[in-house]
Amino acid sequence: MNSFNWQITKHSSTSRARTGILTTPHGQINTPAFIFCGTKAALKSCSVTQAKENNAQIILSNTYHLMLQPGSKIIAEHGGLHKFMNWDGPMLTDSGGFQIFSLGHGSVADEIKGSKTPKPKSKLLIKVTEEGALFKSYIDGVTHLLTPEKSIKIQRNIGADLILVFDECTPFHVDKKYTADSMYRSHRWSKRSANRFEINKDFNKCEGSAGPQSLYGIIQGGIYEDLRDESIEFNINSGNFFGLAIGGSLGSSKAQMYQIVEYIASKLNNKHPVHLLGIGEPLDIWSLVKWGIDTFDCVSPTRLARHGSALIKTKFGKINIKNSIYKENLNPIDINCNCSTCSNYSLSYLHHLFKSEELLGLQLITSHNIFFMNALMSYIRKAINEDNLLKAEKIWYES
């Protein structure tokens, strides 16, 4: 019996939006779904118990960070990442590529926020060759070579349910020729990743702790539609992949990101769950689900919380608890929110915690933001199932 399955349960009649069930050995994910970032095998300021209480379905960890600290071997000795961090639900790891190249060039999310000038090239990324990526550890400066084979071996040790091929996350500021060459190399890396993945598919000879895992391919091609077409064809025809992720550069503005993601998604069939790497602000999600994106990951819910920002149902999307207007406000963040933070704490108390530099403030806002994202996704799923997504979006911002 295959412990992985992807099933679309409902199509919207007005867009490519769909609900689905993504089955993994650690449980089912109702899609569209938000994947929360537990970069270093921990959600920021949030226990797995709190994440579960706030309806989180799936957590992502980063191969790049975990290979450097604590190393995948000790995770495997625990019986894998689930046991290491005490999360028994579905998990995903990226391949390490995204992080290495983000540290080298700046992240895709930074780029679409309009940073037209490339970041000064970081000294952490040394060089990219056919073999793999040579980089320095951000912790101690030690040089590491990550190859497709090593990335998969490490992800096997870590043992997340869903794992990704190794790729170069091509930046925006390069020309089309670089983007194309990089894409072809990532395709070759993709094949090597899939070959390495196949070696231990029976898990009898598994070097690590992994139980059954499924592999995602990554669609490259930057902002060039013809390259994206080629990459889609490559990924679908390879037959290697359970899921597909949209990677690489998404342009230098939100408009460009929207355009290219809509284009890519429109070319995909229904056979694979589709993941968009590193993008997932609430305002974006409404558009992205309409184009057929099934899962999102973004550090924003927990990162915003650390800066005192609580997510709310407005186009602006958040309030900052540190603002003195909340000093004497006895209301919760959102009077209609059922999260434990909104049920038990006033804006005034949360403001006090931030003024007093009490770490509890980070916990409480993080809990709210996780609950909020899951409430948004649940609301969107219901709207798709009831086929009234457009109306639901209006109501969301009016309520």
Add this chain to the structure above:
Amino acid sequence: MNSFNWQITKHSSTSRARTGILTTPHGQINTPAFIFCGTKAALKSCSVTQAKENNAQIILSNTYHLMLQPGSKIIAEHGGLHKFMNWDGPMLTDSGGFQIFSLGHGSVADEIKGSKTPKPKSKLLIKVTEEGALFKSYIDGVTHLLTPEKSIKIQRNIGADLILVFDECTPFHVDKKYTADSMYRSHRWSKRSANRFEINKDFNKCEGSAGPQSLYGIIQGGIYEDLRDESIEFNINSGNFFGLAIGGSLGSSKAQMYQIVEYIASKLNNKHPVHLLGIGEPLDIWSLVKWGIDTFDCVSPTRLARHGSALIKTKFGKINIKNSIYKENLNPIDINCNCSTCSNYSLSYLHHLFKSEELLGLQLITSHNIFFMNALMSYIRKAINEDNLLKAEKIWYES
């Protein structure tokens, strides 16, 4: 009906140790009990839900901190501290005196750790007069005058169940004359505190949020037995107090602290629950309960956690998670501990969290330390009830 009650349930036959039930409007406290410090209306890195799950019975907050941030008025507007911070169990506030004078002279706990030379006098304490203490806010340098009347009014607004008279926490490095003069002034402040407390005792004219509250007197006199005798007589004869706290200087070493606390406790009757201010390391608690101390408060369980120290059952009392010997240790902090941290996480994972500077590490160790302190107190209560405290102490350190 009096919503406060103090009942001794069992006396040890080999010492003055006793178990008791301290009843408050927010529930009963089984004593001997540890009071956890939520200085600024929050336990450090720990939600009230986590505190309750780890069996915490009572939380203390500090009048000094709360009067400065957020101010007692806004707490009263929430309906009091319980509602402000979402803790529905018993609470205690100190009077502000301890903090003002600790910031001026260094704390009692610092002194008994053997700091023979007084700390350079802080500029935060400006002067002590008959009226009260003039000090500068540690937050913004604004000058405040705290008087017995103001302290009680603020504690009425804050609304903890158990509140303390305003006192000068006399430092060790002063002479006997200063200690005596300070004691007499603290006695006069004590009367003024009690008078202010009586004004609104019917709570019909209550200026703040407080429901019924009970007042603790504070025994002064430094390390001088004759002064302590006088202060005990004053506090008992005043008839104003539900409970008694041991305050003031406890000497410049643990031996001196032990000697004076044993002396004071031996002179007390059974009519009052006895609280020892600011002392409560596990190793001390064994001795202190034998002398008849009922409640303790100390920042150590949460403070130690923030520095990576987890409490364990040895005479040394703790391990430091940051030590690299734990890097690959798959065992929990204590294999026999039933706390959620020990049930779910390895030393290796906790070490990883500290290496990675993940705030979750602080949460998990804090939870363990709170559970540990409550397990210790519960074990001690059981031993007193079974009248085998001495044997129980040996077993604790052997298990």
